[in-house]
Amino acid sequence: MNLNVQNLGFAHGRTATLEGISATFEAGRFSVILGPNGAGKSTLLACLAGLQKPNSGTARLGDEDITAMPAPTRAKRIGLLPQGADTHWAITSEALVALGRIPHLRGAGASADDRRAIAAAMHATATDGFAHRPITELSGGERARVLLARVLAGEPEWILADEPLANLDPGYQLDILDLLRQQAREGKGVVAVLHDLHHAVRFADHIVLLHHGSVFAQGAVDDVITAQNLANVYGIDAHLSKDEDGATQLLIKGKMRS
Amino acid sequence: MTSRFMTGLLLLLTLAALLLSLMAGKVWIWPMSWAADNADGWIFLELRLPRALLGFCIGAVLGLSGAVLQGYLRNPLADPTVLGVSASAALGGVLAIFLGINLVPFGLFGCAMIGAGASILLLLAIGRGGGPIGFILGGMVLSTLAGALTAFVISIAPNPFAASEIINWLMGALTDRLMEDVLTALPFMAIGALLLLTTGRALDALTLGENGAKSLGVDLFRLQWLIVLGVGLSVGASVAVSGVVGFVGLIVPHLIRSFYGEQPSCILVPSALGGAILTLTADSLVRLIPGPGEMRLGIAMAVLGAPFLLLLLIRYRKGPA
Numbered sequence: 001m002n003l004n005v006q007n008l009g010f011a012h013g014r015t016a017t018l019e020g021i022s023a024t025f026e027a028g029r030f031s032v033i034l035g036p037n038g039a040g041k042s043t044l045l046a047c048l049a050g051l052q053k054p055n056s057g058t059a060r061l062g063d064e065d066i067t068a069m070p071a072p073t074r075a076k077r078i079g080l081l082p083q084g085a086d087t088h089w090a091i092t093s094e095a096l097v098a099l100g101r102i103p104h105l106r107g108a109g110a111s112a113d114d115r116r117a118i119a120a121a122m123h124a125t126a127t128d129g130f131a132h133r134p135i136t137e138l139s140g141g142e143r144a145r146v147l148l149a150r151v152l153a154g155e156p157e158w159i160l161a162d163e164p165l166a167n168l169d170p171g172y173q174l175d176i177l178d179l180l181r182q183q184a185r186e187g188k189g190v191v192a193v194l195h196d197l198h199h200a201v202r203f204a205d206h207i208v209l210l211h212h213g214s215v216f217a218q219g220a221v222d223d224v225i226t227a228q229n230l231a232n233v234y235g236i237d238a239h240l241s242k243d244e245d246g247a248t249q250l251l252i253k254g255k256m257r258s
Numbered sequence: 259m260t261s262r263f264m265t266g267l268l269l270l271l272t273l274a275a276l277l278l279s280l281m282a283g284k285v286w287i288w289p290m291s292w293a294a295d296n297a298d299g300w301i302f303l304e305l306r307l308p309r310a311l312l313g314f315c316i317g318a319v320l321g322l323s324g325a326v327l328q329g330y331l332r333n334p335l336a337d338p339t340v341l342g343v344s345a346s347a348a349l350g351g352v353l354a355i356f357l358g359i360n361l362v363p364f365g366l367f368g369c370a371m372i373g374a375g376a377s378i379l380l381l382l383a384i385g386r387g388g389g390p391i392g393f394i395l396g397g398m399v400l401s402t403l404a405g406a407l408t409a410f411v412i413s414i415a416p417n418p419f420a421a422s423e424i425i426n427w428l429m430g431a432l433t434d435r436l437m438e439d440v441l442t443a444l445p446f447m448a449i450g451a452l453l454l455l456t457t458g459r460a461l462d463a464l465t466l467g468e469n470g471a472k473s474l475g476v477d478l479f480r481l482q483w484l485i486v487l488g489v490g491l492s493v494g495a496s497v498a499v500s501g502v503v504g505f506v507g508l509i510v511p512h513l514i515r516s517f518y519g520e521q522p523s524c525i526l527v528p529s530a531l532g533g534a535i536l537t538l539t540a541d542s543l544v545r546l547i548p549g550p551g552e553m554r555l556g557i558a559m560a561v562l563g564a565p566f567l568l569l570l571l572i573r574y575r576k577g578p579a
Contacts, residue, residue, distance in 0.1 A: 051472050075475030082469040088332040089465050089520035102463055102474045134520075150466070154474070 001062050002026050003048055003078075003158055003189055008057035010047060016040040017213045018047070021057070025206070027157065027189040030181050032200045034224075035210030036234055041193040042083060042162050044210065048191060049080040049160050061158070075103035079156030081148060083163050083193075087135050093146045094131040097122055100153030121152035125179060141172030148179055159183055161192040165199070177203050197238075201225055201250045209233060221248060231256050261524070264517050268531040272314075275538035279310040282542040308437045313538040315440070316432070316500055319447050319492040321533020322526060324507025325514070326454045329461035329522030330485055331390050334515075334574075337508035338493045341393075341486070342400025346377035347497035348428060349404040349411075355424050356411050366427075367442055367498045374494025377404070381486050390468075393482065430501035430556025432541050443499040450492025451530070453484050458523030465522070503556050505563030506533050512570060 003025040010018040018040045025031045025048075033041045046052040047059045050066040059066045061077060069077075079100070087096060100121065101114045110118075122128040125145040135143060144164065151159055161180065165173040173196075181203055184190040194200050200207060200221070207224040209217045211233045217224045225248070230238040239251040280302070281287055287306060291298040323338040331340070338344060350373025351366055359365035377400050384396035408428070415421035460481045463471035472478060496503070510532040514525045537555075540562065544553045 046469070049473055051469055071472075071475040071477060073475075075473060078473070080469065080473035082467055082473065084467065086467055087465055088467070089522065091465060091519060091521045095519075095521055096465070099462055099466060099474065102459060102476070105459065147466075 001157065001189070003059075003061055003191065005044070005047065005054075005059045006057050008044075008047060008054045008059060010040075010043055010052060010054045012052070012055070015052075016043045018043055018054075019213050021210075021213075021215055023208050023215060023218055025189060025191050028184060028187050029189070029205040030184040030203055031189075031191045031206040031208065032204035033191065033193045033208050033210065034195075034197070034200055035216075039210040040213040041210055044208075045080075045160050045162050045191065045193050049078055050074045051080070072103050075156075076154065077156055078158045078160060079151040079154045081151045081159070081161040081164055083166070087143075087147075090134040090136040092132050093127055093135055093138065093142075093149075094118065094122070096135050096146055097127070097149045097153050100150040103154060117155055118153050121149040124152060124182075125149040140168055141175060144168055144172060144176055145179070148176060152183070156188070158189040158191070161190070163193050163195065165194065165196065173199065197225065197230070197234075197252070198250055201248050225250065261518055265528065265531075268528055268535070271535050272531050272538075275535045275542070276310055276314060278542045279313055279538040280306050283545045304436070305434070308435050308440045309432050309541070310538065311440050312432050312435050312443070312500060313541045314534045315444065315447050316496040316503060317506055317534035317537025318530040319451055319496050319533070320503065320506040320537070321510040321514075322451055322454050322530040323489045323493050324533070325511040325522070325525050325529035326457055326461065326485060327489065327507070328511050329525075330457070330464065330481070331394060332464060334512065335508070336394075337504070338489060339401065339502075339504065339507075341377070341381060341397040341489055341493075342404060343374050343377045343381075343397075343490050343493050344497050344502050345401040345404035345408070347371070347374040347494045348502050349373050349408045350376075351427060351498060351501070352408050352411050352424050355427060356415060356420065364442060367439070367495075370498030371446070371494055373404070374490050374498070378486050378490035378494075381490075382483070426554070427501050428556075429554040430503040430559075431552070431554045432500055433552060435499065439499050443495040446495035447492045450488045450490070450495070453488035454492065455526060457481060457484055457488070458526055461522035501556060503537065503559055505559045505567075506536055509563055509566055510536055 006022050008018055008021040016038050021044060033044060035041050043052065047054050050069065053067045066074060097118050101110065101117060104114060122131060125148055127145050127149050130138060130142060135146060164176050177199060180190050180192060204221055207218065207221055208215060209224050209229060216233050217229050227238050227240055230236050235256050237253045237256050239253060241249045243249050285301060287298050287302050292302045293299060320338055327336045327338060327340060328334055347370040351370040354360045354366045354369035359369055380400060381396050384392065412421055412424055415424060460476045463474045463476045468478060511525055511529045514528045514532050518524050518528055540558050541555050544555055544558045547553055
C-alpha cells in the first residue's frame with residue numbers, strides 16, 4: 001500500500017502553490033518532506049491528508065482517490081499530527097489521546113477496543129505516567145508525546161506529521177523522531193514535514209525535496225541531500241561525508257556567496 | 259463519580275430553583291394551595307407556572323448555547339450574543355411594537371423570530387467557508403447593525419409611551435407571560451437545543467484546532483450549520499418571548515467548567531441545567547426585592563454578571579498566558 005500523488009497542482013488564496021507534483025510514499029518507510037519556507041511542504045501534506053482538494057492531478061491511497069473517500073473512512077486510515085501544539089482546553093492527557101478514537105466511535109461511549117487502543121498509544125509514547133494531568137500543565141516534550149499518542153490511538157495505517165519538532169528541545173525532538181521511526185519499522189507509513197536537515201539525514205528512509213511548489217529532487221537520502229541540491233534550494237554551503245559507520249554526516253558551513 | 263455526584267446535585271438544585279420560582283413573589287404560594295380554587299390557585303396556574311417554565315427553558319437554552327459557542331470558537335469569553343441572533347431578534351420585536359403588530363396574537367413573537375431567521379440566513383451566507391473567524395466577524399456586523407437600527411426605531415418612536423414600551427421589552431423580563439407564550443416558544447427552543455446537543459463530539463475534536471478536527475473526519479461545515487440553526491432557533495425564541503437576557507450564556511459554562519473539567523462535550527447538559535438554575539433564581543429574586551415595581555430580569559442579570567466578568571478577567575490574566 002502506498003500514498004501517492006500524480007501531477008498534483010494546488011492554488012488557493014494565500015497558501016503556497018503546488019505544481020506538477022508526482023511522488024510516492026511507501027508504507028514501512030519514514031518519508032520526509034523538506035524544502036525552504038513557502039515551498040509548499042504543509043500544503044502537500046494537507047493534500048495527502050485529504051484536508052485540501054487539489055486543483056489538478058490526484059492524491060491516492062493505494063488506488064483510492066483520497067478526496068473522494070468518506071471523511072470518517074479517511075480519518076481511520078490516515079492520521080494527521082497538525083502543525084502547532086495548541087490545545088484549546090485544559091483537558092487531561094488521557095482525554096486528549098481519546099480524541100484520536102473519534103473516527104471509530106459509534107453511539108455514545110468508548111468500547112473495550114477504544115480503551116485498549118488508548119492505553120496502547122499512551123504506553124508506546126510513555127505518556128501513561130501523566131494520564132490524568134491536564135495537558136496545559138505538561139512540559140513541551142511531554143505535550144508533544146501526548147499529541148503523537150493521540151494520532152496513534154486512532155490506529156491509522158498512515159501517520160502524517162506537520163513539523164512535529166517545532167519548539168522542542170533537542171532531546172525531545174529525538175524522542176519524537178524515534179517514535180515515528182519505530183512506527184515505520186512496525187509497518188506504518190510515516191510522512192513528516194521537517195525543517196532540520198540533520199534530522200532528515202539521520203532518520204529519513206526517503207526524502208522529497210520541494211522548491212517553489214515543485215519537486216526538486218526525491219529518493220534516498222544520499223541522492224537528495226547533495227551539496228549541489230542544498231546550494232540550489234537553500235542557498236547554503238554544505239559539506240557531506242561518511243563517518244566510520246557509513247552514516248552520512250552533514251556539516252553546514254554557511255550561506256553561499258553569490 | 260464526582261461528575262455523577264455533581265449532576266445529581268445540579269438536578270436537585272434545578273428542582274429547588276423551580277420550586278422557589280413557583281412559590282416566590284409578592285404573594286408566597288405554598289404547594290398546598292397550588293390546586294386551590296381561589297386567588298392563590300389562579301395566580302399559580304396563570305402566572306407562576308408559565309413564568310417558571312419559561313425561566314427554566316430560557317435559562318437552559320442560554321446556558322447550552324453559551325457552552326456550545328465557547329467550545330466552537332474556543333474562546334471562553336464568547337456568549338450567545340456574539341452571533342448577532344439576539345440583536346436581530348430584538349430588532350424584529352422592537353419593530354413589531356413600533357408598528358403595533360404586537361397587538362395581533364403572536365405578532366411580536368413572529369416578528370422577533372423573523373429577525374432571528376434573517377440573521378441565521380445572513381450568517382450562513384457570510385460565514386460560508388470562513389471558519390470561526392468569518393463567523394464571529396459576521397456576528398459582530400449583524401449585532402452592530404441590528405443595534406443601530408433598534409436605536410433608530412426607538413428614536414423615531416411617535417410618543418414617549420411607545421418608546422418606553424420598547425425599552426421595557428428590550429430589557430428582558432419573564433413577567434406576565436401566558437401559557438400560550440410558553441407553548442409557542444417551546445418547540446423552537448426544543449429543536450434548537452436538540453441540534454446543539456449533537457455537537458459535543460465535534461466540539462471535542464476542535465480542541466486540536468481546525469485541521470486536527472478535520473483530520474478526525476469532523477465536517478466543520480455541518481457543525482457550523484448545526485450551531486447557527488440551533489442557536490438561532492433557541493436563542494431567537496428566547497429573545498422573542500422574553501427580551502434580551504444577557505450573561506447567563508457567558509457565566510454558566512465557566513462555573514460548570516470548574517466542576518466538570520474543560521472538555522466541551524462534558525459541559526453541555528450541565529450548562530443547560532446551570533443556566534436554568536441561575537435564571538430561575540435570579541427571576542425569583544427580582545420578585546422579592548421590595549419596591550413599587552419589579553427590577554427587570556435582564557438588568558438584574560447584568561448587575562450580577564458584570565462583577566463576575568471582572569473576576570473572570572482577573573483570574574484569566576493571572577493564569578498561564
